[in-house]
Amino acid sequence: MSTPKLQLYNTLSRQKEPFSPINPPFVGLYVCGPTVYGEAHLGHARPYVTFDVLNRFLTHLGYKVRYVRNITDVGHLENDADEGEDKIAKKARLEQLEPMEIVELYTNSFHESMRLLNNNHPSIEPRASGHIPEQIEMIQRIINNGFAYESNGSVYFDVINYSKTNDYGKLSGRVIEELIAGAGNDRRVLEGxxxxxxxxxxALWKKADSRHIMRWQSPWSEGFPGWHIECSAMSRKYLGETFDIHGGGMDLVFPHHESEIAQSKGSCGHAPVKYWMHNNMITINGRKMGKSLGNFITLKEFFNGSNSLLDQSYSPMTIRFFILQAHYRSTLDFSNEALKAAEKAYKRIINGLRSLRKMHHPGIILNINTELTERIDNAQKQAYDGMADDMNTAIAMASLFELLKIVNSLKGGQISWETISLNAFERLKTTYITFVEEIFGLLEEKGKTADTLDFLMDAILESYKNAKERKDYPLVDQIRAQIKSEGIVIKDSKTGVTWDYEE
Ligand SMILES: [Zn+2]
Structure with a gap:
């Protein structure tokens, strides 16, 4: 089967476009990473799962992807209009810690959540605080080109002057005249x-006041960079002045990504990104889930069930499945019912995977059912077509359930092995396993928590004791050998039978 041509929806042109990288087979992918001042929540999981699957699919198609996802550890103020404290500095003040302790704590926690969700680690994960010289250099270029000015030790991007020759607002669809009119209502009333x-x-650079801990020397003042400039400077450093794909949540389109474009054009004269991709939001009762709104559930709370909005805990793979069952540009509404349905469906997919791994075609074919072959071919085609159509994981997932029906019918005997060709069975098996594991990144969760293991071992020890009482020594030996292969040994003593991990 030839792979269909990949199309991606470009926020910049507001339409699907054929994907054609600047320098094939290489693909540069930049995704805005977290601001590490708190626990990651469900809203954060969506972009990182979405672009992990994009990275996986591009790699599957044979592209060599350099995936850069940053850590924002400085410069993200509480308010988009350059007001308020730095989010990390504020958290550090409240918890009486060094800002870098906050950064370390939540970066580690973020990595742990990403690992549990089975997101592959990006190729490069640069930190804003480690790229201050690059940001200063870029700001200087923008000033030299006349698109930024210094004011009282801070530096600001001059949107009005830039708009005379450039299209500020093209990405977000905002019209500069309306922005000015909107701002005009409360002009100069905002503090700072x-x-x-x-x-x-x-802001490109902010002068630090005397209380501010995170500060660096610059030509303008001792201070710190604005939030938007870090992504421009780091994406340029690792992916070049123009690269293929920039991803992030829809909430970042304005002002963050709009400003990234302006900074790149303002410093080197051309647009930084060929394809802008944005995932839609996760809502809770129809409202956006977010830290600033106070209605969010952290990923850790999902994993251990410790939030009053949750009926139960939900495993990382259930969360991953929940995200992938919808197209990334549709909204996704959180509810316990939806997550329970996702949990069931995920388990069905994994049971199919376990069955398929054990299945081998017996090799005797009497009467090939061509309809069955067609069903397999169509489902395989639908899986690839779905992914190629702007990464529609919902369509691709549906085709896996179609293949799963065949797997279960083979298992249950409703479809006879004598009617399926070796090739068709191999196609079914390869497509199913490739999509579940390699492209969707869904893993079998063994659920072997300490409690489950104790429970299972109690049952095994009971059979072991019964076999001994019956003097069924072959069975006794067989039980010992089988669990030993799992690294567990049975210990007989006068007080009874127990088990230990093999030392
Ligand atoms: Zn960014």
Whole structure:
């Protein structure tokens, strides 16, 4: 089967476009990473699972992907309009810790959640605080080109001057005149905005006040970079002045990504990204789930069930499945019912995987059922077509359930092995396993928690004791040998039978 041509929806053109990388077979992918001042929540899981699957699918198609996802550890202020404290500095103040302790704590926690969700680690994970010289250099270039100005030790991007020759607002669909009119209503009333020539201008560098801990020397003041400039500087450093795909949540389109474009154009004269991709939000009762709204559930709370909004705990693979069953550009509404359905469906998919791994065609074919072959071919085609059509994981997942029906019918005997060709069975097996494991990144969760193991071992020890009482020594030896292969040994003593891990 030839692989269909990949199409991706580009936020910039508001349509699907054939994917054609700048320098094939290489693909540069940049995704905005977390601001590490708190636990990752369900809303964070969506972009990272979405772009992990994109990375996996591109790799499956033969592309060599360099996937860069940053860690924002400085410069993200509480408010998008350059107001308020730095989010990390504020958390550090409240918890009486060093800002870098906060950064380390939540970066580690983020990595742990990503590992549990089975997201592959990016090729490069740069930190904003480790790229201050690159950001200063970029800001200097923007000033030299006349698109930024210094004011009282801070530097701002001059949106109005930039808009005279450039299309500020193209990505987000905002019209500069409307932005100005909107800002005009409360012009100059916001605290800390007096330094700006226009309210639409955004900070590239902020002068640190005396209390501010995270600060660096620059030509303008001792201070710290604005939030948007880090992504421009780091993506340019690792992926070049123009690269293939920039991803993130829809909530980042404005002002973050709009400003990234302006900074790149303002410093080197051309647009940084060929394809802008944005995932839709996860809602809770129809409202966006977010830290600032206070209605979020952290990933750890999902994994251990410790949030009053949850009926039970949900495993990382259930969360991953929940995200993948919808197309990334559709909204996804959280509910316990939806997650329970996802849990069931995930288990069905994994049971199919376990069955398939054990299945081997007996090799005797009497009468090939061509309809069955067609069903397999169609499902395989649908899986690839779905992914090629702007990464529609919902369609691809549906085709796996079609293949699963065949797997279960083979297992149950409703479809006879004598009617399926060796090739068709191999196609079914390869497609199913490739999509589940390699492309969707769904793993079998063994559920072998300590409690389950104790429970299972109690049952095994009971059979062991019975076999001994009956003097069925072949069975006694067989039980010992089988569990020994799992690294567990049975210990007989005067007080009874127990088990230990083999030392
Ligand atoms: Zn970013």
């Amino acid at each position: 905005q007096e330094e700006k020539r226009n309210l639409e201008d955004f």
